[in-house]
Structures are given as structure tokens and as C-alpha cells.
Amino acid sequence: MKSFKIKFWGVRGSIPTPGPSTLKYGGNTSCVEIQFQDGPLFILDAGTGIRGLGNTLIKKGKAIQAYIFISHFHWDHIQGLPFFRPAYDQRNSFLIVGTDDAAINLADIISFQMDPTYFPITIEDMTADIQFKSITEENIQIEKVNINTMYLNHPGYALGFRFSYQGKSLVYISDNEPFYTAETHQNTAVKDIPSDRPEKIFDSFIEDKDAKLISFCQNADILIHDTQFLPEEYQNKRTWGHSPYNYTVDLAVKSNVSQLILFHHDPDHNDEEIDKIQRLSQKLIKQSQRPISCLAAMEGMEISV
Amino acid sequence: MSKSNRKTENSVPSVHNHKYDIFVVDDNFDQANIMKLLIEQTGLKAKFTTKSEIAYQTILKDKPRLVILDLMMPEIDGLKLLKKIKDNPLTQEVKIIIYSGKLYDSDRRKAFMLGADIFLTKPTRSHILLDSIMSLLQIEQHEILQN
Numbered sequence: 001m002k003s004f005k006i007k008f009w010g011v012r013g014s015i016p017t018p019g020p021s022t023l024k025y026g027g028n029t030s031c032v033e034i035q036f037q038d039g040p041l042f043i044l045d046a047g048t049g050i051r052g053l054g055n056t057l058i059k060k061g062k063a064i065q066a067y068i069f070i071s072h073f074h075w076d077h078i079q080g081l082p083f084f085r086p087a088y089d090q091r092n093s094f095l096i097v098g099t100d101d102a103a104i105n106l107a108d109i110i111s112f113q114m115d116p117t118y119f120p121i122t123i124e125d126m127t128a129d130i131q132f133k134s135i136t137e138e139n140i141q142i143e144k145v146n147i148n149t150m151y152l153n154h155p156g157y158a159l160g161f162r163f164s165y166q167g168k169s170l171v172y173i174s175d176n177e178p179f180y181t182a183e184t185h186q187n188t189a190v191k192d193i194p195s196d197r198p199e200k201i202f203d204s205f206i207e208d209k210d211a212k213l214i215s216f217c218q219n220a221d222i223l224i225h226d227t228q229f230l231p232e233e234y235q236n237k238r239t240w241g242h243s244p245y246n247y248t249v250d251l252a253v254k255s256n257v258s259q260l261i262l263f264h265h266d267p268d269h270n271d272e273e274i275d276k277i278q279r280l281s282q283k284l285i286k287q288s289q290r291p292i293s294c295l296a297a298m299e300g301m302e303i304s305v
Numbered sequence: 306m307s308k309s310n311r312k313t314e315n316s317v318p319s320v321h322n323h324k325y326d327i328f329v330v331d332d333n334f335d336q337a338n339i340m341k342l343l344i345e346q347t348g349l350k351a352k353f354t355t356k357s358e359i360a361y362q363t364i365l366k367d368k369p370r371l372v373i374l375d376l377m378m379p380e381i382d383g384l385k386l387l388k389k390i391k392d393n394p395l396t397q398e399v400k401i402i403i404y405s406g407k408l409y410d411s412d413r414r415k416a417f418m419l420g421a422d423i424f425l426t427k428p429t430r431s432h433i434l435l436d437s438i439m440s441l442l443q444i445e446q447h448e449i450l451q452n
Contacts, residue, residue, distance in 0.1 A: 102384035102419060137379040151377040155409040157384075180406055180427070198342040199431035206428055207333050209406060239408055 002304040003166040004036045006222070010049020011297040013175070013228050013242065013264035014076050021270035026299030028052070029076035030174050030264065032224065036165050040143045041066040044161070044172050049299065050080035054087075063091040067142055070098035071174045072158035073109050081110065082119050086128060093129035095142075099149075099157045100134045107132045135159070150216045152176040153209070154241040162216060168305045171220040171257070174264050177240070178247045179209035210251075217255035221305045224297065225251065227262035227277060242266075245277050249284045252292055259303070260285070262296040325350035327438065328369040330360040330386065331404070332378040336427075340373060340404075343431055344438065357381040361389050364396055371441055373434075374421075376405035376412065384419060391420035400441040404434070 010028035017027035029047030036042070043050065043066050057064050064086045071077055086092045100106040110132070111123040123130075137159070140147050148162040153176055160173040217223050228242035245262065252260040262281060265274050278296040285292050295301070326349040331337040337353040344351040352369070354360050358380040364372060372390065376383035383403065390396045403416045406427045413424045423437045438444075 099382075102382070102388045102415070136382060137377070151382075153406070155407075155411045156415075157377070157382060180408070198339060198346055202339050202343045202431040202434070203428075205336060205339055207336055207406060239410075241409065 002037055003168040004034055004039070004163075004170070005302060005304045006035075006170065007033045007053075008049070008297045008299055008301045009033060009053045010045075010047040010080070011263055011265055011299060012047075012076070012267060013226070014267045016048050016076075017267045024271040024298060025265060025274050025296060028299060029079065030071075031080060032172065034163065034170065036143075036145060039145060039165060042145070042163065043068045045069070045071055045077045045174060046081040046084065047076050047078070048080040048083075051083040051085075052299075054084040057086055058089075063093075064089075065093050066095075068094055068096045069161055069172075070096060070110075071152075071161070071172070072154065072156055073098070073101075074156070074175070077174070078110065078113060082114055082121060087126040087130065088128065090127040090129075093131075095131045095133055097133045097135055097142075099136055099159055101157075105132075106134045148216065150213065153179050158241075160213075160216065162220065169220045170222045170305070171217045171224065173217075173223070173225045175241055176213075176226045177238075177242055179213065180206070214251065214254045217251060217257060220255065220257045222259045222261060222303065223252050223255065223257040224261040224263045226264045227281070227296070228264050228266045230277065230280075233266075245281045246284060249281050249288075249294070252294075253285065253288045253290050256290070257292060260292055260294040261303075262294070265296070323370050324367040325352050325369055326442070327351040327371045327373065328360070328364060328367065329353035329373045330357055330378070330383070331355065331373070331375040332357065333375070336375075340434070343434070347435060347439075349438070349442075357383070357386055360386055364390060364399065365393070368396070369399065371400040371402065371438060373402045373404050376403060376407050376416075384415060387416065387419045387421060402434075402437055402441070404429075 010031035011025060012027050012029050016029055028049035030045040031047045031049030031053060032044040033053055034042040046068060098106055114123045137149050137151050146164040150160045152158045152160050158175050162171045225248045226243045227245045227248045229237060229244040231244040231246050234244035274296050282294050285294050327344050329337050329340045332355050334355050337355055341351045341353045357378040374383040374387060387401060390399055401421045403421045403424045408426045416424050422441055
């Protein structure tokens, strides 16, 4: 028996990209559905893909209860929410889960994008029962699903999620850039200071966040990870908060995951370029001699675990 | 110059009785501990915690002159802690250095907007951290060397 089924409703990063060059993978921004077997419905991010998911849920004709996890609040992760029709039906209930801002609470972050200046319908018009749960880097339990979270390397506070259910696990890391590592650190510590001196230790100290991320992803059945760039593109786009495919593959190999899904495609990449990133990623995995299946996420794609 | 003299002449004027000069809040024990050792070499007194949820109460109670804050911490993140410190009249005069692995301009702007004095991205050189501390506490470099 499968433990959960996931479906991709939006796989694009940054901005929707409709048009003939993106027909294969799709142009909607981040949204992934997880239906746990005999368990809850989770929705990961509320990019424009959530509109299609909402319309499909409505067609089932039943009251909808779901948990909506927002990785962070950049537009491409929340801009579909005002168009999520189930939110306007009082029979439905939703818990929106995410990390709030130091100066703005979670509910206000969501409602501000529906201020009349930007949108004609306010959050008060959403007649479904909508609650908010603010989380940080922690472990929580929702129904029988265990959820671990981790801060990612992305502007603002962005969370990665690890969902564990019936012995299976899925890691969702939509937006993430390689952490600063010992390999990239140009150690310019003064050479003539004894190695046990505090200034020498301080100058050489690198907090190994990559090791923490590898541990977070370890042995996951599915890893969905930011793969926005080619390595040569990344050279000019450091500090944009996204990853080149070689970093994503390296993380998958070191974490010993079973399946890698390349996610958050660059809005400037057409279908052929995403095909290329998928092909190059598969080649790298083959070189690693690890049995990891690897696919680029596309709208409508379903995976059961 | 003796340490006590230095403090008499150069401490930031304050009505508070500081138990120590600098409080380090970082969830990485090794990072926090080495910062404490580095700072104490200068003659300043330092204390650290890896638990951000108790940090605010400690700051309220001990009133350090300067707090060095990490950003990505479980329980309470660094920016929330910064806001709490700056929102409370009892602690808003405390100087703040953000020391974080985050290298984004938007995070830097946010931290300054909330009242941070200096933002340093990890890893930095020890002399940059110490210069930042001395600058905020208005202590001259030659006085450090005499300790």
C-alpha cells in the first residue's frame, strides 16, 4: 500500500511563464499537493498552481479540509491564494502554516496581499474557516504526519519541510542556495598565530550548514529541491537564493535519497533547457553510481510512495 | 591603563549596572564559545547562550552593553529577538551586532530597519569583529593592546 501521493500543480520559480516555450513543464509558480493515505491533505506553497488544485478539489463536491504550508512569502509562493476558490466556501477549513516575520505576523502577511490597493477581495471575504499556525525551525505533528523544518539559505526566512508518514518521507526545499562552506571560504587567517589561539580558531571557523542540510534530507524517499540554474548561470547569480543543478544532485547523492525531483525552474528557461538540466543531472547521478531516479518536475506529474 | 580605569573612562554612559559587556546569542555552541574566548582576550567580559528563547530574559536581567546575534536560530529567530530588544525601553539602548551566515542585502536592510548597529556575514576575520565591538563601545584600539 502506498503511504502518500503527490501531484505537482506549479513548478516554476519567480514568476508565471505561460506561452508556447513552456508547455511541457508548465508556467505556474510553486504548488504541490500531498494526499496521505487515510490521512490529511497537505498543500505546499500557494503559487499560481494552487488555482488549478482548488478548482479540482471543488469538483469532488465534498467539504475540504487541508493544511497549507508556505515555505516563505515571496510572491511566487503566495500569489495564487486569492484565486483559491475553496477558501470562499464556508464548508471548508484550512490551516495555513509558515514562519512569520519579525515585524508582521503570519495572518497579516497573507492578508496584506489582499489589501484593496492590490486586490478587490479581502481576506475577510474568504468564508472558509482559515486558521494560522506560526512555526520556526522545529518539529511538529499534524494528525499522524511528523514534520521537521529547517531554515534555508534564501533571502528572508525560508523553511524546508521534511514530512514523514508510515515510514516514508518527503523533503520539500523549494528555494535554496548553497551554504557558504569550507571549500568556498578563502581562509586568510594570519599564519604566524598559534593554532590554539582564539583569533586563529575564529578565523578558521566555518559553521557547516551543508552538513545540517544533508542530515535533514538523509534517506528521504523523495527530495524536491530548487534547481533553477546551470552552473555557469549561477556564477553570475550568486546571492539570488537559488541552486545550480550540480549542487542539487550533490545534495541528493550525499543524502542518499531515493528519488530527486528538480524544482523551481528558472522563468527564463524553456522546455528544451529544462530537458537539458534533467539530462545533465541524470548523467551526474549515473557517475555517482547511486540508484537515484531523477526527473524535472512538470505540472500534472504524480508520484506515489 | 588598567582594565577598571579603561571602563571608567570609556564605557557608554548608562544608568544600568552591566554584569558583563557582551552577550553572544548563537545556536552553534562552538561558534558562540569561540566568540566569547576571542572577546575576553581583549579584557571585556562576555557570556553566551545557544538558546534563543531564554536570551531575551537574560538581556533584560543582565543588561549587557552589546549583544551579538545570530539570525537563523530555532525557537526565536534573531530578527524577532532584535525587535523585542529594540521595542523595550529597558533594553533599546543595547548595541547590536548581527553575525549571521546570511549574505543577502534584503536581510541586511531588514536588520538595520529593526535597529541593528552592525551586520557582519559569517565567516569574518577576528579583527573585523573586534573592531566592530570596539567601535560600538567607543573603546580605542591601543587600550585593547594594553590588556
